[in-house]
Amino acid sequence: MNNLYIVEEQPNPSADYFLRPAIKHTKLNIINCGHKDLPNQETLNGAIFIFVRYIPHEWAKLIEAKRNQIKEIIFFMDDDLLDVKATRRMPLHYQFKIFSLATIKSSWLIKNNVCLWVSTSYLQRKYAAWNPTLILPTSIPSNDTCKVFYHGSFTHEDEVRWLRPIIEEVLKKDQRISFDVVGKKETFKLYKGLPRVTVIHPMKWPAYEAFTSTYQGQIGLVPLMFNNPFNHARSYNKFLDITRYNAVGIYTEKSECARVVEHQRSGLIAPMEPQVWVDYILKLASSHEERDRLLMHAKHKVVELDLLAKESYSNIDLL
Secondary structure (H helix, E strand, C coil): CCEEEEECCCCCHHHHHHHHHHCCCCCCEEEEECCCCCCCHHHCCCCEEEEECCCCHHHHHHHHHCHHHCCEEEEEECCCCCCHHHHCCCCHHHHHHHHHHCHHHHHHHHHCCCEEEECCHHHHHHCHHHCCEECCCCCCCCCCCEEEEECCCHHHHHHHHHHHHHHHHHHHHCCCEEEEEECCHHHHHHHCCCCCEEEECCCCHHHHHHHHCCCCCCEEEECCCCCCHHHHHCCCHHHHHHHHCCCEEEEECCCHHHHHCCECCCEEEECCCHHHHHHHHHHHHCCHHHHHHHHHHHHHHHHHHHHHHHHHHHHCCCC
16 A cells, blocks of 8 residues: 655644545555654655645655655645745744745745645636645544643642643543643743643633633643642632533542542542542543533532532621
8 A cells, every 4th residue: 555645844724624634535544744754765655745835855855866756746735835925924934934845845846746736716826837736624523522621820830840741641641632721931831842732821810700601621630739838728619610611620639629529429539649640530531421420410519519608608797
């Protein structure tokens, strides 16, 4: 079976909306490559290459050296990448990137008899001399993804660092999981390099309340490092938050949340042992039914806690 190489800088919407649906039913062996993932030269005989937006220099050299072995080369663009005038209003660093990885390769495309695929009728008309193929976008099918989140404030830097290796392992073991964490530049640097991680900038309460009113997450994390004395006084409002998001929580044992959450009924209670948290996250992510069951009981518990809070108001004596 011949190989079909998709060469892209990194996973991107250009390939997911346009290319992968177009080649979904091919009988070729599809190999996804980053710009640094040069293939073994022994695999090039009869191969097809699709370059997504850019043609890295090392790939261009390899293709040219082995052109007589390669069946077909395709260049796909969903922006006007071959006309230097089209990028004049773009930031300078972006202009340079497009020029060096696409625009300057125009003569190389012609020399190596590269087929042009484009995303719009505008590009098809503009580059009619190339006889381009129009590829239209297809909706990306939704899959059974699971968002894990930790919405701690700036006072939870210890917990943010503690979670980092846990999240790394979880993301490696389950490709459907993504992770949201609240933090500033330091948090971004800490989690940089991990796939499917979003760092949310801290917000004032009114903005955060509005943001979370439509928030869609499935598993909320509430680790607490008790070597920080400040954490001993924290209440169980994170349980109320997570349930309000229609999510299920994993809470630290001996915390106030653990006092009101019944383990494996309205949430999960875990010691501060990283492997336990990894196992619990993966367990919840793998079962939509289990999350629904825990969430149902968590909502019943919130009703009980609201009644308890209302009773406590009778102790308030305002003159």
